[in-house]
Amino acid sequence: MVKEEKDRLVHREENILEVSHLKKYFPVKGGFFGGATGTVKAVDDVSFQIKRGTTMGLVGESGCGKSTTGRTILRLIEKTSGTILFNGEDVNAADKKRLRELRTKMQIIFQDPYSSLSPRLPVGEIIGEAVRQHNLVPKEQYNDYITQVMLNCGLQEYHKDRYPHEFSGGQRQRICIARALALKPGFIVCDEPVSALDVSIQAQIINLLKELQEKMELTYLFISHDLSVVEHISDTIGVMYLGGLVETGSTEDIFANPLHPYTKALFSAIPMPDPDRKSTRMILEGDIPSPANPPQGCKFHTRCRECMAVCKEQAPEARDMGNGHVVRCHLYDEGRA
Numbered sequence: 001m002v003k004e005e006k007d008r009l010v011h012r013e014e015n016i017l018e019v020s021h022l023k024k025y026f027p028v029k030g031g032f033f034g035g036a037t038g039t040v041k042a043v044d045d046v047s048f049q050i051k052r053g054t055t056m057g058l059v060g061e062s063g064c065g066k067s068t069t070g071r072t073i074l075r076l077i078e079k080t081s082g083t084i085l086f087n088g089e090d091v092n093a094a095d096k097k098r099l100r101e102l103r104t105k106m107q108i109i110f111q112d113p114y115s116s117l118s119p120r121l122p123v124g125e126i127i128g129e130a131v132r133q134h135n136l137v138p139k140e141q142y143n144d145y146i147t148q149v150m151l152n153c154g155l156q157e158y159h160k161d162r163y164p165h166e167f168s169g170g171q172r173q174r175i176c177i178a179r180a181l182a183l184k185p186g187f188i189v190c191d192e193p194v195s196a197l198d199v200s201i202q203a204q205i206i207n208l209l210k211e212l213q214e215k216m217e218l219t220y221l222f223i224s225h226d227l228s229v230v231e232h233i234s235d236t237i238g239v240m241y242l243g244g245l246v247e248t249g250s251t252e253d254i255f256a257n258p259l260h261p262y263t264k265a266l267f268s269a270i271p272m273p274d275p276d277r278k279s280t281r282m283i284l285e286g287d288i289p290s291p292a293n294p295p296q297g298c299k300f301h302t303r304c305r306e307c308m309a310v311c312k313e314q315a316p317e318a319r320d321m322g323n324g325h326v327v328r329c330h331l332y333d334e335g336r337a
Contacts, residue, residue: 013088016187016219017050017073022082024065024072028292040292042068044243046082050187050236055213055220057234057251059227059266061288065243066223067111070189073221074106075099086187104134107180111192113172117164123150124160127178136183146182152215153178154208170201174208181212190222194229206233227270231255236324239263242299243291249325259327261304298330306331 024043027036043065050056058066071077073084075091084091086106094102110116117126128146131137137145147157153174164172173193180188190209194202210233212218224230230237230251237254239247239262247260258264261282268282286303289295295302301311308330316328 014051015049015085016052016087017221018083018085019049019069019073020047020083020085022046022069022072022084023080024068024077025080038292041243041294042291043072044291044294046240046243046245048238048245048248050219050221052186052219053213053217054235055222055233057230057237058221058223058240059225059230059237060240062225063288063291064240065291066225066240067191069240070108070191070221070223074108074189076108100134104130104136104183105185106187106189107183107185108189108191109173109176109180109193112196113169113176114164114196116176117172119164122161122163123155123167123175126164126175127182130179131182134183149178149182152212153181154204168201169197170204173197173201173205177205177208177212181216184216185218187219187221190220190224192224193222195224195226202229209233227266239266242289242294244299244328246300246329247325247327250323253323253325257325259321259325259332260300260329261306261331262300298328 025039028038030037072079194205234251238245247263265282284303297313298311301307316330318326319332
């Protein structure tokens with residue numbers, strides 16, 4: 001019993017984040033009095049862990065719940081149920097004072113570098129505003145500290161007095177990264193940070209994030225729909241569909257051997273750089289079901305070519321296929337795998 005407790009504590013020290021059975025439901029309002037007529041199951045029973053100093057990629061179609069998961073972890077929106085442990089501490093149990101302290105340790109880089117920056121503040125103030133509020137550095141060191149943060153992110157000191165509209169999209173995203181890093185966080189949610197940028201600029205931002213991770217020992221939850229970007233930056237991958245994780249594992253395992261039919265369909269859509277090499281495209285038929293009224297059983301069965309009778313009646317359990325590669329699909333139930 002003592003050994004089991006010790007192993008559990010060691011496992012927890014390795015993980016900076018542990019998410020267990022996380023759910024986030026939004027009420028659907030309507031009717032004459034505007035009351036709740038249903039719920040949108042944006043995040044529905046999601047569980048995963050992220051090891052310290054690594055990157056987990058979260059992929060899936062638009063509307064599958066990726067961004068909602070990230071924002072619920074940071075308590076930018078409140079969960080419906082489940083547990084979120086950051087460094088072993090329950091984030092949702094933190095009072096207002098403790099949550100303010102945790103804000104410096106958990107940060108987010110938003111998708112749109114245009115709307116996420118205040119047009120009324122110069123860049124130096126945007127990056128340093130939270131540093132001043134949290135008293136992270138002495139006043140006499142404040143200017144030098146902000147300058148160093150900017151230099152680390154590829155910005156120059158003279159950019160301090162300029163406003164966001166004077167910068168390109170790539171430079172604005174560097175400002176967003178600098179704003180997040182200024183608080184010395186250990187964990188950052190990257191919410192599609194390169195999707196609004198040109199391909200050449202995407203590579204620069206991805207390389208910057210990797211350099212900063214090595215230099216500052218950062219941990220990322222990298223949310224994206226671009227699988228080629230996720231493959232380049234992530235150590236592990238979680239594939240989401242309609243609010244739930246259908247497959248998780250190391251990046252190498254999932255790209256070498258995708259198991260879930262939805263994962264296979266996503267991978268078949270990746271453009272091939274070799275014009276002489278053709279891939280068999282798996283076209284998903286039908287529309288994505290409404291998260292306000294998800295299908296019974298496996299949520300993917302309405303679009304799955306390999307759908308069986310059990311898929312329409314029973315939700316699949318998580319099955320470990322070895323090396324931490326977990327899939328939720330009846331194709332791999334005992335007796336079928």
